[in-house]
Amino acid sequence: xSFLDAVFLFFTGLAAxxxxxxLFSRNVFRSALWLLVCLMSVAxxxxxxxxxxxxxxxxxxxxxxxxxxxxxxxxxxxRISGKPLxxxxxxxxxxxxAAIGLFALLSLYLSQLPTAGTTLEPQPIATLGLHVFxxxxxxxxxAGVLLLVALVGAAVIASELKSKT
Amino acid sequence: xxxxTLMVYLAAFLFCMGLLxxxxxxxxxxxxxxxxxxxxxxxxxxxxxxxxxxxxxxxQVFALFVIIIAVCxxxxxxxxxxxxxxxxxxxxxxxxxxxxx
Numbered sequence: 175x176s177f178l179d180a181v182f183l184f185f186t187g188l189a190a191x192x193x194x195x196x197l198f199s200r201n202v203f204r205s206a207l208w209l210l211v212c213l214m215s216v217a218x219x220x221x222x223x224x225x226x227x228x229x230x231x232x233x234x235x236x237x238x239x240x241x242x243x244x245x246x247x248x249x250x251x252x253r254i255s256g257k258p259l260x261x262x263x264x265x266x267x268x269x270x271x272a273a274i275g276l277f278a279l280l281s282l283y284l285s286q287l288p289t290a291g292t293t294l295e296p297q298p299i300a301t302l303g304l305h306v307f308x309x310x311x312x313x314x315x316x317a318g319v320l321l322l323v324a325l326v327g328a329a330v331i332a333s334e335l336k337s338k339t
Numbered sequence: 340x341x342x343x344t345l346m347v348y349l350a351a352f353l354f355c356m357g358l359l360x361x362x363x364x365x366x367x368x369x370x371x372x373x374x375x376x377x378x379x380x381x382x383x384x385x386x387x388x389x390x391x392x393x394x395x396x397x398x399q400v401f402a403l404f405v406i407i408i409a410v411c412x413x414x415x416x417x418x419x420x421x422x423x424x425x426x427x428x429x430x431x432x433x434x435x436x437x438x439x440x
Contacts, residue, residue, distance in 0.1 A: 179342075182342055182345075183345075186349050189349060189353065190349060190352055190353075193352065193353050193356040193357075193376060196356070196372060197356055197359060197363075202366060202368055202369060205369060205372055206372065209372050212353075212376065212379070213375075213379065216379055216382075216383060219346065219349075219383065220386055223342070223343075223346070223386050223387065225386050225389070225390075225399050225402070227403075228382075228386065228399050228403065228406075231406055232382075232406065235406055235410055236379075236406070236409075239410060239413075240375060240409065240413045243413055243417050244368060244371065244372065244413070246417070247368050247371075247417040247421065248368055250421055250424070251368065251420065251421065251430045261364050261366045261369055262365045263363045263365065264363060264365050264433070265362055266363050269358075269359050269362035269363040270359065272358065272362060273355040273356070273358050273362075274355070276355050276358060277351055277355040280351040280354075280355075281348065281351060284344070284347050284348060284351060287344065287347065289341055291391040291393075292392065292393055292394065293390065293391060294390045294391075294393070294394060295394060297394075297396065301396060302399060302400065305396050305397070306400055309400075310400055310404075313404060317404055317407045317408075320407070320408070320411055321410065321411060324410075324412075324414055324415050325411075325414060327415055327418075328417070328418035329418075331415070331418040331419060331422050332417075332418035332421050332422060
């Protein structure tokens, strides 16, 4: 087993453990920090799977953007009492049954997956950029418009403005 | 076991964990965390299959767009959670029952 394989296994295990820790932690703030660990280890897996640009995007947008928004949300929805925000669980048995059943079905399918294929060669990031701005130019523009609409919508929803009518 | 097999199994595990979090946690923000986890599982699948099949980079481009959609979802979802919290003074999804028949 080479060094890269060991690093890959480490990140895989860390992601799985962090996902389980999100589930078992009752403190919302700690869950968000465990999600950060999970996202970072997934970014590490991306680096080892020849998707460096995706890894950087993952760290910038998920860890830098979404996690900060979620932490703001936690702080704004906690009553100011100094106590940590604890979460209760419900539907534990039916939820576990659904998740375990889905995982069993998925593993049944994944166990029959063909292992052949043409593996990806390392490519410069410029190739990815050319893809995005030539083949996927329309999707890129639409995604930009969608981002604008979502941000304006979020600002309007969260603001205190009263309607004039 | 090949690396990509491990990746798709990890993606399946992360997806099931996200589903379980969405179902059993009684807090709207935890539900959003679970949805982010499921988005990540989907992205991991895209990257794994792109690694295994083909010299094209379509899977990675698709994963990039998935990340963009996830940002939109998180922003709008958190705004809704804040709005609802201000109105009902709670962030437990079970208690937003005004529209229940």
